[in-house]
Amino acid sequence: MKLWDKGFSTDKKIDHFTVGNDRELDLLLAKYDVIASTAHAKMLAKVGLISEDEGIALEKELKFILGTIEQGTFTIEDDFEDMHSKIEFLLTERLGDIGKKIHSARSRNDQVLVAMQLFLKEELNEIKSQVKALFDLLIELAEKHQQVLLPGYTHLQIAMPSSFGLWFSAYAESLVDDLYFVQAAYKVADQNPLGSAAGYGSSFPIDRTFTTEELGFETLKYNVVAAQMGRGKVEKATAFGISSIAATLSKLAMDITLYMSQNFDFISFPNELTTGSSIMPHKKNPDVFELIRAKCNKIQAVPNQLTLITNNLPSGYHRDLQLVKESIVPALQDMKACLEMMTFSLKEIRVNQNILNDPKYDYLFSVDTLNEMVKNGMPFRDAYKTMGTAIENGTFKPNKDIEHSHEGSLGNLKLNEIENKFKVIWNA
Known part of the structure; x- marks a missing residue:
């Protein structure tokens, strides 16, 4: 039929x-x-x-x-x-x-529009809930491990002291930014297109305000042509929202994959959360996190896919728009799976408490040692040269008694403030 x-x-x-x-x-x-x-x-x-x-x-x-x-x-x-x-x-x-x-008084065009937008609203709400679960876990881990120091890197070279508290809460606060995009996508989807028919309205005396209220939309997509032009646009807005989350998860998965390796040995997971090798009995592979990384990188390509499908279409309906469904629907399923698996796995993370005892991390403290000279009255440039000479000559002695007290530093994580920021966007 x-x-x-x-x-x-x-x-x-x-x-x-x-x-x-x-x-x-x-x-x-x-x-x-x-x-x-x-x-x-x-x-x-x-x-x-x-x-x-x-x-x-x-x-x-x-x-x-x-x-x-x-x-x-x-x-x-x-x-x-x-x-x-x-x-x-x-x-x-x-x-x-x-x-x-x-x-x-309707067309298959506005049927697709309204069904998709109802679907996207529910999916975005579910994803928001999953983001909250991950956020809450990251804040909990940050609080639990805030005193455990961790090497900070720039250019993959050891740079300055960080901490697990700083690392976990950095990803928590990044999720706040991601929810801004998700919330924007929800606002775009929360406009009723039903009644736009094939994109030019109907000669029937329909009541679009009634269906808007009946379906729980915040407002009506008033202009019937604009409603039809929303197809592809609402999916792209959603794709940008989930691609922002995906970027955060991909980076976190990459960190975890690095930190699990023997060369780093910062963290570990129970055997049941890792996989083995067919020939190497010692292997504990981070397959879950590698797949999260790959799936999230695929998700980040979806906004570009949707742009290329829709960017040169004139107003009105075109069959090209059918293809936006097959890009966004699987991406949403992958996004939910990645959030679920990241939260599930992170609950079991084990943190190495004594990473910085290794002498190879002594140079992490060069900046803090330099800063002490400055606090004692030496001009910064002179202190920098003195420190550089000591490092070059092999006479550098790190001052590991560090104190970082400003807002957002490893000694002052401001976890309550980050939680409050999340609550604002959550309740928006």
């Missing part, structure tokens, strides 16, 4: 090419198409395009279909082009002509 069926068949190759993997992706989106269809049916009854009894009948059958989706028994067979055609078929099969009336 095709919603655009005019009584003749298209070539099977054309069908296969144009439908693509829509059926598989639509199994994730069908719930939201049913929710939107229910609101649409209520609106049709409200404005008198169908009777009150017809509206009730449609609501009842849509509720039944929603139940099959939630139970996992809903399918989209090859006879159907997508979720829309299968749902309308089921309504017509059970209600006859009443089922055929559900498509009045």
